Amino acid sequence: MNILTQLAEKLQLQLSVIYDGVEIETSYKELSLDLIDMMGLNTHCVEPVPYANHWSQKDMILITYGDSFLEEGVKPLKTLDSFLEEHIGESVNGVHILPFFPYSSDDGFSVIDYSSVNESLGDWSDISAIAKKRKLMSDLVINHCSSRGIWFENFIKGEGKGSDYFFTASPDDDLSQVVRPRTSSLLRPVETEKGLQHVWCTFSHDQVDLDFRNPEVLLTFVSIIRQYLDAGVRIFRLDAVAFLWKELTSASINLPQTHEVVRLLRTLIEHSEPEAIMITETNIPNTQNLTYFGNANEAHCIYNFSLPPLLVNTLITGDCLYLKRWLMSMPPAQNGTCYFNFIASHDGIGLRPAEGLLSDIEINTLVNTMQSFGGRISWRTSETGEQKPYEMNISLFDALQGTVEGEDKWGLERFICAHAIMFALEGIPGIYIHSMLGTRNDYEKLKNTHHNRSINRHRWDYSQLERQLANTSSSHHTVLARMLELIDIRKKQLAFHPNAIQFVLHLGLQLFGFWRQSSDRKQSIFCVSNISKEDVELRLGELNLISTDTWFDLIAGTPVTNLNEVVTLSPYQTVWLTNIMLES
Template identity: 65%
Template sequence: MTANWNTLHEKVSHHLQAIYADVQLDRPVGELATQLMKTMRLHEDNDIVSPQSHSNYWDEEDIIMITYGDSVMDGHEKPLFTLNRFLQTYCKNTINKVHILPFFPYSSDDGFSVIDYSSVNESLGEWSDVTRLAEDYGLMFDLVVNHCSARSAWFENFIKGEGPGSDFFFTASPDDDLSQVTRPRVSPLLRETQTNDGTKYVWCTFSHDQVDFDFTNPNVVLAFMEIIRLYIDKGAKIFRLDAVAFLWKIVGTSCINLDQTHEVIRLMRTLIEHVDPGIIIITETNIPNRENLTYFGNANEAHAIYNFSLPPLLVNTLVTGDCRYLKSWMMSMPPAQNGTTYFNFIASHDGIGLRPAEGLLDDEEISTLVHTMQNFGGKISWRASAHGQQKPYEINITLFDALQGTTAGPDRWQVDRFICAHAIMLGMEGIPGVYIHSLLGTSNDYEKVANTGQNRSINRKRWDLSELEALLDSPFSQHHKVLTRMSQLIRIRKAQPAFHPNATQFTLQLGNQLFGYWRQSLDRKQSLFCIANITCEEQSVLLTDINLIGTDHWIDLITREEIDGDSGYLQLKPYQTVWISNQDPQ
């Protein structure tokens, strides 16, 4: 409707005025707003959806699986087709959403150095394979928004000085004061590049094959809105904004989390939600916890933020047998208001990030954690600190191997400890994300590290489908055991209203060897106590400490055992988790 169009146009113009307040534009803001709305096909003569603020477009049944398009391969067909077959066979009634990591043509970083945003990597399949997956699963697409490949047509045009992309990239001078710039890598920030217009120094936050965009050019925003519209047409229901914290650069600043970055996200949110209010934006901001929380905005930026502090804190908890740091962090986390939620994960295609643990774990704790992971076969990735020192940035290891033991060394509790970690994560406030290699209990892939020379390859195994099926069908394999127990946990979780991502959550005080929290459904009918023994010794729970209401009937949803609140104590085996509920959906 025209009235809605005018209102939206005014809102988009307001975003643009805030973004480009200090930039001399080559066109009026109103004209740019019209171009953006036209790109998103938000026309005056069409009905424009009015999104409802603070609406939750998710519930307890949502589980996102994180996977590469070729994590499972059959030599006789395209990997995206094989992935679909795998999901239909082994993830029935568990997974309903899938994050397919970048499936576009790329030159490095396993997909995050995109050559062409508009096509599917031929080695994986084609758009029809993606849209087929979208028929059964809500798909998360990566929007690699900070940088693209140095082999892209856009960057080639930058070198030539003509054509689309010729003015898309951020440059600086080696003489500029870049001392405050926050770096996630130790490679030189500026890439010396010979162009038809002379030598230029291109900004490269991550690597010299990943050249950063210049969002002060509004044509870059227009190009990305075209990409977003294409992805919506191809079935995207969730957008993951990769490395978005680095999007806006101002020489002389930290060039991270700048106000303009937040405003660009708000602009994207406004345009996307007027196309389809049910599409979710998740920001991938691997930064300290306090900074990460700012990406919720006032429920007008990201719908969800990655809970990056959870993986290092939970792994630390389980290898030390002490939950004090995890508990303190959880108590400090603000409840996500309606219309926003956390995206919980404990393993992904990347490693276990340590920056989000800064201020939560002290240097000695981080050092012990790093040393323990190295003993378990893990690799360490480093970054440069503000003083030029190298600091551990990320632990590269599969979660299954990260939990093979404690600080005392490997032990016999690997599978139980691994399942305990997921039982804690699956019950927490937020939407759970499960990495395919966690679902499969995959171990460190040293051969791939040797082949690629990249530490992160340790956690990016490509399974041959026939080999994997044989292991999953063997009741004695770690892969069968893990998939069976993980699937059981997920199915139970999906049936509990108290596990709605926005259901009430309180942290329980049960000492440092037991980690627990209480969840209550939005209608207040279901109470659920999640309690985990995070040690390799049996622990007792004093039932009066968790205050089970005597008039209710209580049951552990995992073991199916009834819990008598008057019985005094509940004994928990090493790494056992109980989900004690006053309702039994079964």
């Protein structure tokens, strides 16, 4: 049996799971052949290697908008490329350009046209130019699209492509179980040529949800994936994918059909481009998030959404209990899968992934502390109808300017400590552009947009940024230099491979530590951070360092001369103690 026949049979089986109980006009066999044709697999089809890791310790992703840097007379994507070449260089080999398509709201996540680049940013040649130099990650905004796009216009007219792409329901339906990430009403009434209809809007009334019960919607998104692959995209971020499949009288989140769609898309992508990977963006409680690994047959990577709130909570309380408990509970990602670690993003610090890990009292303390540092809070309606904090909107640099006791002098060291922890953890690190630069809360943009998330979506005047980065006394210069220093150390260590062994260390509540070991078992790294604003003693004897090895602190660049020594760690100091100094 040849590879195409095997692929077609696998797709038919996956389609039978997705559309079980749904009346569709074409057979599973015909639909599978359409999918193969749409992806161009008739002319180029590769057999994927199971459980292959398409990443190493050298991989890291910079997260940025296409217009994070503005330069007079220059398209923002070209300015972004210049920034990457001039200030990031080879330190970071991947870039996630947040939605770069024409859009109507939500800073890009309400897509009007999936096939075009927003003219204000540049064009496809600018995207491809960046993709030739770095691993390019693109959003696949798959759950919903803009109400101002041609698809929705055709839905209102009742004819043309898109006229049957949207999920509708009745206000009389039982929708009480539906999980909502927003406080707006779920259904939006729309006058159409067919009369009044109520379209499903998980997020906002400008973001109308697509109906994957219609196979044409699936085929359309497969054609979009093909276009992005041709443009050089190698990492697909499936935005809000947990909400993709809806069923009345259900929670309409994480349904079996959603998981099967993810598996099908992985099947198509890995047969087309073996190095391409998928990351699912599922901002949900931790146990639910983990299910998107499947059996190494769904997402290659999942966002470690619990890390940001737990790490921030650790650093503002000086107590690592909850972070340590969570890390001990996290299963190692099997080969072929990987965690995607981050502590800041274009969105805020999500609180749903902390549910069940932090108590309501601890979450409220965290929320109140972020508000005292200038942050804003976004809310959601819970299953019981009460308002609960959904997300903390604040720049990470401001979030770590103090503790529950208030602001202090340790903000920079606390901020660097957070990244030293994140860079060393099992997984691929993702760094938000404003963390790389130490950008502060943007109150002016918040005032202009009235959207809480705008506080951490600053657009830099590029000439002003250049002056800041050239000034050695500037905090932005200092942050970038120290971040790149840590990154360059990390990239050389085999024990920091995203799938290298990891064990949590028990060193009390003020020292957060874990041990990493390379797959060949030759390199070990003990990663220990003082997460408090007091000097704390680290007894090296408790680490059981092998006495026949020579040990070094990678960050300080100094040898460890006495394995029984008591080392005093300054507030928020991190040590990476290794038995092998790798230089390349």
